Each structure stands twice: as C-alpha cells, then as structure tokens.
Amino acid sequence: MSDTTGGPAHSSTSARLDGPGPGMVLRTWLHAEGFGASAASARPVIGVCASPSELNPCDAGLRELAEAVKRGVLIAGGLPLEFPTISIGENFVRPTSMLLRNLLAMDVEEMVNRTPIDGVVFLGGCDKTLPGQLMGAASAGKPALVVPAGPRLESAFGGRPLVTDDFWTLAAQRAAGQLSDHDWSCLETCLNVSVGTCNVMGTATTMAVVAEALGMALPGAALLPAVDARRRQLAEHTGRAAVEAVRSGMTPGRVMTAAALDNALRAVLAIAGSTNAIIHLEAIAGRLGLRIGLDHVAELAASTPVLADVRPSGPRLLSELAAAGGVPTLLRALGPLLRRDAVHVAGATMGEIVDEAPEPDGQVIRTPADPVRAGGGLTVLRGTLAPRGAVIKSSAASPELWSHTGPALVFRNPADLAARIHDPDLPVTADSVLVLRDAGPCGGPGMPEAGGIPIPAKLYATGVRDLVRVSDARMSGTQAGTIVLHVTPESAVGGPLGLVRDGDLVRLDIAAGTLDLLVDEPELARRRGDRTPARPAATRGYEALYVAHVLQADEGCDFDFLRATGTVSTQATDREEEMA
Numbered sequence: 333m334s335d336t337t338g339g340p341a342h343s344s345t346s347a348r349l350d351g352p353g354p355g356m357v358l359r360t361w362l363h364a365e366g367f368g369a370s371a372a373s374a375r376p377v378i379g380v381c382a383s384p385s386e387l388n389p390c391d392a393g394l395r396e397l398a399e400a401v402k403r404g405v406l407i408a409g410g411l412p413l414e415f416p417t418i419s420i421g422e423n424f425v426r427p428t429s430m431l432l433r434n435l436l437a438m439d440v441e442e443m444v445n446r447t448p449i450d451g452v453v454f455l456g457g458c459d460k461t462l463p464g465q466l467m468g469a470a471s472a473g474k475p476a477l478v479v480p481a482g483p484r485l486e487s488a489f490g491g492r493p494l495v496t497d498d499f500w501t502l503a504a505q506r507a508a509g510q511l512s513d514h515d516w517s518c519l520e521t522c523l524n525v526s527v528g529t530c531n532v533m534g535t536a537t538t539m540a541v542v543a544e545a546l547g548m549a550l551p552g553a554a555l556l557p558a559v560d561a562r563r564r565q566l567a568e569h570t571g572r573a574a575v576e577a578v579r580s581g582m583t584p585g586r587v588m589t590a591a592a593l594d595n596a597l598r599a600v601l602a603i604a605g606s607t608n609a610i611i612h613l614e615a616i617a618g619r620l621g622l623r624i625g626l627d628h629v630a631e632l633a634a635s636t637p638v639l640a641d642v643r644p645s646g647p648r649l650l651s652e653l654a655a656a657g658g659v660p661t662l663l664r665a666l667g668p669l670l671r672r673d674a675v676h677v678a679g680a681t682m683g684e685i686v687d688e689a690p691e692p693d694g695q696v697i698r699t700p701a702d703p704v705r706a707g708g709g710l711t712v713l714r715g716t717l718a719p720r721g722a723v724i725k726s727s728a729a730s731p732e733l734w735s736h737t738g739p740a741l742v743f744r745n746p747a748d749l750a751a752r753i754h755d756p757d758l759p760v761t762a763d764s765v766l767v768l769r770d771a772g773p774c775g776g777p778g779m780p781e782a783g784g785i786p787i788p789a790k791l792y793a794t795g796v797r798d799l800v801r802v803s804d805a806r807m808s809g810t811q812a813g814t815i816v817l818h819v820t821p822e823s824a825v826g827g828p829l830g831l832v833r834d835g836d837l838v839r840l841d842i843a844a845g846t847l848d849l850l851v852d853e854p855e856l857a858r859r860r861g862d863r864t865p866a867r868p869a870a871t872r873g874y875e876a877l878y879v880a881h882v883l884q885a886d887e888g889c890d891f892d893f894l895r896a897t898g899t900v901s902t903q904a905t906d907r908e909e910e911m912a
Contacts, residue, residue, distance in 0.1 A: 358448055367411075376410040376578040377448060378571065381417055381440065381465070382455035388421030390457035390536065391481055392527040393558045400564040401453050401479065404571025410578070412571065415443060421458045422781070422808075427746070430806065431778025433460035433467075433615075434882070434891050435874055440468025450474065451578040453570055457481025457528065457558075459535040459809070462543055463612035469548075469584045470619035471894065475577035476584055477677055478549045479567050480540035482558035483650050484528030489519060496530040497644035497810040499523060500784070507754055507789040528558025531650055532643040534809030538605035539612060544659040545599035546616075547587045547676035551685055555654035573678045582677050585620060590902035591671035593617055593624060594632065595682060598669055601636040602662055603653075604645035604709025604727035606809025607817050615888030621896035626721040626886050628902060630712035630845065637703030638727055639665050640696065644812040645709060645727040648696055656696035660689030665697055713816060715848040717802070717828055717838065720820040720886050726842050728812035730798040736814075737839040737850070738763040738800060740832050745770040746782040746805070754789040762791060765800045765838040769829045772804035772822025773882045773889045774867050777875060779804075784811040800840050802847070804829055804885075816840065816847060818885040824867045825884075831859045 362371065380401050382394040402412035417439040420429040444452050451474055454465040462478060469476040487494045489502075502519060505511045511519075529536035540554035550570055556563045576582075593613060600609045610629055617624050640662060642648045653662075663670055664686040672683025692699050709727035714720075726734075741764045743749040749768055752758060760766070766785045773779045784807035787796060801815045804822035823830030828849060832838070837850040849856075870876040881891040 371411055376450045376575050378405045378410045378412050378574045378578070379444065379447065379449035379452035380405070380412050380414040380455070380571075381443070381452055382414065383416045383419035385419035385421070387424045388419045388458055389524070389527055390421055390529045391419055391461065394455045394457065394481060397455050397479055397481070397564060397567045400567035401455070401571040401574075404568035405575055407568070408572040408575035410571075410575040413449065415447070417443060420460055422460070427776055428778045428780035429458065429460045430780070430889070431776070431875070431878060433464045434878070434889075434894070436460065436464030437467035437471070438894070440465055441471045444468065444472035444474055444476075451574050452476045453574045454478045455481065455567075457536060459539070459608065462536070462539040463615065466543065466546070466548065466588075466616050467619050467890065470588060470616055471896075473583055473585060475574065475582050475677070476548070477570050477574050477577065478543045478553075479570050480529075480543060480549065480553055481536075482528050482556050482560065482563050483531040483537055484524060484558055485526040486531055486649060486651065487522050487525040489522055493649065494523060495532050495643060495649065496523075496534060497532045497812065500811055504787055504792050507786065508792040526557075526559050530810050532810050533603055533605055533645065533650070535606040535608040536809075537650065538600060538603070538609045538809055541599050541603060541605060541659050542596045542609055542613065545596040545663060546592045547674060547682060548584070550678065551660045551689070552658055555650055555658045557651075576679070577677055580679060582679065587675055587677045588616065588620055589674060590622060591674040593622065593902055595663065595671050595674055597624070597629065597632050598636050598666055599659065599662060601633050601708030601710060602639045602666060603642055604638050604640075604725065607710060607723050607725050608806055608809055610710065610723055611806070611818065611885055611889055614886070615890040617902065618888050618890050618895040621898055622900060622902050624902050626712045629710070633708035633710055633712065636666070636669060636708040637700050638705040638707075638709045639692070639698045639700070639703055641704045644810055645725065646704065652696045656693050657690040660686055661692055661697050664689045665692040665699055667700060711842050711845060713840075713842070713845055713847040715846040717832070717847045717849040718819045719828065720884065722816050722819040722847055724814070724816045724842060725812070729814040729842060733798060733800055733814040733840070734842040735840070736765070736800050737837055738765045740765050740767045740834060740836045740838050742767045742769065742832055742834050745775070746780060749782065749785060753786055756790055758788050758790065760788050760791060762796050762799070765802060765840070767829070767832050767838065768801070768803035768805060769823035769832070770804075772819075772824055773884060774879050775804065775822055775824030777868055777870065777879050777882075779806050779885065779889060781806050781808045783807040783817045784813065784815055800838070802829070802838065802840075814840075819847075820884045820886045822884065824865050826865045828856070830863060830865060831856055833859075
C-alpha cells in the first residue's frame with residue numbers, strides 16, 4: 333500500500349506488514365482482530381474469499397471449506413485473511429444471477445487489488461460465482477486458485493435415483509396433470525437433500541470442470557460431493573498451494589493462456605457440458621486480452637468427441653464420473669487433442685498431471701476410438717436468424733429434430749411466455765418452432781435462463797416430449813432438448829429474432845450448422861422499418877450501468893470497459909507461441 337489512506341498495492345505484502353510506517357498501521361489493526369505479533373511477521377498473506385449465504389444454498393458449505401483453506405495456508409507458512417464478496421444464487425435472484433456476474437467480478441477485482449494480500453483462494457458454487465471469480469482474478473493479476481463448492485448428494489424419488497434435471501420432466505408431468513398433489517409435496521422435500529450445486533453436468537459443475545481444465549483448481553476439485561470429507565482435504569491442499577503460487581509468482585495470466593482456454597473448451601465439449609460455459613470462457617478470455625470467437629469454438633467442436641455420457645445429456649451420474657477418474661482422466665482420454673504444455677497453477681504441466689491419472693475405463697469415460705459421439709456436445713449455428721451466431725447442446729437434441737423446418741410461434745418476452753405457454757388454446761403443434769425474443773443481455777436484462785421453453789401442457793399430454801425452441805436467452809445447464817440459445821445479435825438491439833412473426837417458417841439444420849428465417853428480404857426490410865427494438869430504459873443504479881455497457885453473447889456478456897486492451901484471437905496467440 334502506497335500510504336496509510338489507500339491506493340493499489342504493488343510492493344510485497346510482507347514488506348507492508350513488517351516495514352515501518354504503513355506496515356505498523358496494518359499490524360495494529362490485525363492485533364485488534366486478535367492476531368499475535370508472530371502472525372503478522374514476514375510471510376505471504378493469502379486472501380480467502382468465500383460468501384456463504386442463506387440466499388444461496390449452493391454455497392452454504394463454504395464456511396467450512398474456508399476454514400480448511402486457512403488451515404492449509406497456515407501449514408505452508410502463510411497468513412490467511414478471510415473476506416467476503418457478494419453471493420448470488422440462481423434461484424434467489426430475479427430475473428437472473430447472470431445480471432450480477434459482472435458485479436461479482438468487479439467486487440472480486442477491487443477487493444483483491446486494493447487490499448494488502450499477496451494471493452487469493454476463491455470458494456464458489458452456484459453458476460455465475462466461479463466465472464465471476466475467474467474474471468476478477470484475471471483482471472487483478474495476483475496468484476489465485478479456486479475451490480468449487482461441489483455437487484450436492486443424489487437423492488431418490490419413486491424408487492429411483494433423483495438428480496436436478498429430473499425436475500424438468502416432473503414439472504412437465506405436473507403441468508399436464510400427471511403428478512398428484514401428494515407426489516408433488518414429496519418431491520419438494522427430497523429433490524435437494526444437502527448443500528452444494530446441482531448434481532448433474534449443469535453450469536456450476538461444468539464451470540468447476542473448466543476451473544480444473546484451465547489449471548486454476550487442484551486435480552479432483554470439480555466432482556467431489558459438497559459434503560465429502562475429501563473436499564475439505566482438497567481445500568486444505570489448496571491453501572498450501574496458494575502460498576507456493578505466491579512464492580513462485582504463478583499469476584492467472586501465466587496459467588490461463590490460449591492453450592489453457594483450448595483445454596477448457598475441449599473438456600466442456602467432451603462432457604457435453606453447459607452451453608453457458610461458452611459465454612463465461614469468452615468473458616474470462618477477454619479479461620486476459622484474448623478472444624476465442626465462435627468460429628474457433630466450432631472448429632474445436634468438430635474435432636472433439638463426446639467421451640462422458642453424463643446427465644442431462646446421457647444416463648451417467650456425476651458420482652460415476654468421479655469414480656472413473658474425474659477431470660484428469662477425461663483430459664487424459666483426449667490424448668493428442670490436449671495442450672499438454674499448458675501450465676497448472678501448482679507448477680506442473682497439464683501433461684504431467686494427466687499422466688498421473690487413471691486410464692479411461694471405456695464405459696463411463698470413453699476413448700476417442702469408441703466415443704459416445706464423434707462430434708462435440710455443442711454446435712455453433714449461423715444463418716439469417718443468427719448472423720453472429722447461436723449455440724445448441726446438440727448432444728441433448730432429439731435426432732429427429734436435427735433437421736427441421738416449422739412455423740414459428742412467437743413469445744414477445746419471458747413474461748408473455750409464462751402467461752401463455754400452457755394455455756389450452758395455444759395454437760401449437762408438434763411441428764411448431766417456439767421463438768422467444770427480448771430475453772438477451774439487454775432485453776432480459778441479464779440474459780435469463782428462459783431459453784429452456786417448456787413443452788406446452790396440451791402437447792405434453794399427447795406424448796410430445798421435444799420441440800425446436802429458439803431464443804436470445806440462456807437455459808439452465810440442467811436442461812435438455814432441441815433448444816437453440818444465445819441468438820446474436822439479440823432482438824432488443826435490433827437482431828433479426830425481433831422480426832419473426834407467427835407462422836413464419838424457421839429452418840434448423842444442426843449437421844450443417846445453420847439457423848434461418850425463411851422470409852424474403854423485402855418483407856424483412858418492411859418489418860425493420862415498422863419495429864423499434866425493445867431495449868429497456870434502465871434509469872438508475874447497477875442495472876443502468878449493465879444495459880449501457882454489456883456486450884453481446886458472442887463476446888461473453890462482459891462490460892465493454894472491463895475487457896483488457898489490445899484483445900487478440902487465441903488462435904493468433906497460439907501461432908505466435910509456435911513460432912517462438
């Protein structure tokens with residue numbers, strides 16, 4: 333700290349705590365908290381950032397994990413100082429926790445940069461927490477590691493295992509009158525039986541896998557259950573590793589390179605992970621001065637096989653994936669597709685880490701010679717309805733709908749969708765393409781998880797289980813179906829999604845990677861002249877800042893003023909590394 337009143341710290345923390353002048357002021361405040369003189373002696377100071385909250389049950393176990401991290405820091409000779417940031421749980425934030433992801437990232441960056449710490453361990457659970465922490469860590473630049481909260485325990489319902497994505501089927505049965513009041517009450521008490529994140533390959537677990545594949549979390553961190561004693565042991569090891577990362581100067585910029593981002597994308601594709609990960613990885617890259625781009629995502633998707641058939645895309649449970657070797661074995665199974673030279677925050681290369689992992693068992697974790705699917709679990713789409721791109725979790729789409737042309741049924745916004753989707757008089761058939769607009773980054777605002785449009789009750793009752801659905805929104809990583817998401821540019825800023833009318837033909841071709849509105853250009857030009865985009869007029873506070881500065885989905889939905897200057901393509905960076 334430059335003086336006793338403030339300013340970002342640039343010298344070593346040990347000097348700040350032990351030297352004269354400002355160091356004395358810092359030490360005396362530590363004494364006020366009960367720290368003795370020896371605690372404030374020359375040693376790395378590690379911030380422990382965790383925000384357990386009763387408004388965020390996914391993160392409710394973080395206080396115990398934080399104590400384990402602090403124990404590890406002390407064992408390694410560091411001084412742990414715990415501090416909070418905001419805590420955002422998806423089900424407790426309206427319209428979406430995504431609206432607050434950038435606020436969390438800003439909170440993290442400012443707390444890390446403007447306090448006298450040398451490094452930091454982040455503990456996070458619900459969907460947007462780990463992405464926000466990694467974004468803030470990238471911008472702050474101090475050595476950092478993450479400890480995911482871990483998935484909650486699996487439960488049971490009707491004599492069968494029950495996990496998060498079962499809720500969508502059961503909710504559809506309830507809407508169609510196929511689930512009794514008694515069964516619905518029983519489901520409420522048994523769906524979530526412990527703290528922790530969703531116990532399928534939803535966004536939270538996908539981002540925990542990303543943290544491991546990026547090299548920012550210790551091997552095995554992603555899949556251990558939240559209440560497993562081994563997670564507390566891993567948290568202790570992370571505290572020790574944080575001290576060593578400070579001593580070796582292992583900053584996020586040295587770890588989260590273009591090669592590491594490729595590894596993370598490969599991992600997401602190999603597990604058919606949440607589509608949300610594409611947005612979050614682009615945002616993390618932007619903080620590092622890198623740009624992934626949907627074309628590069630499509631390139632990797634075409635060459636990355638699906639190797640783990642995990643729910644919601646397949647029948648396997650997270651516990652099976654963990655028992656089969658977890659993320660290290662998954663990465664090992666990628667073989668030559670893995671960038672082995674990427675550096676882990678603990679100092680080893682990713683190649684060295686995966687060499688220590690068990691070999692794929694060929695069942696839960698398959699091999700490229702015998703994959704679940706030859707192509708990746710996600711597909712990038714482009715066309716007249718998505719000029720800058722859209723994505724679909726193709727591994728979870730119905731094969732019979734991979735190529736489909738049908739009449740549009742348009743919902744103006746999420747409120748209109750909620751009001752009409754189960755109306756018995758809704759003019760919908762099994763051929764319809766359900767279109768939701770004004771639910772993107774600006775239109776939401778915050779790009780809510782409204783894209784997983786429910787199957788209308790009148791169709792569900794007749795046996796229809798999937799429809800083509802298209803929106804500029806996101807969907808929960810726990811959902812499945814033929815659902816096109818992240819249509820860019822969004823309708824609220826003038827994207828063609830806002831021009832779709834009921835009855836227009838929409839054509840989806842997943843194999844070709846196309847999404848088109850089959851309306852001639854003169855008619856579209858007439859509609860453009862008649863339409864005023866529905867960008868909301870936020871007038872105050874954080875929401876006004878958000879709407880004014882948020883980028884589109886293909887750029888990660890970060891704020892324009894938070895991206896690093898001089899952003900370059902990750903592919904260009906790779907070429908420079910190869911030439912060097």
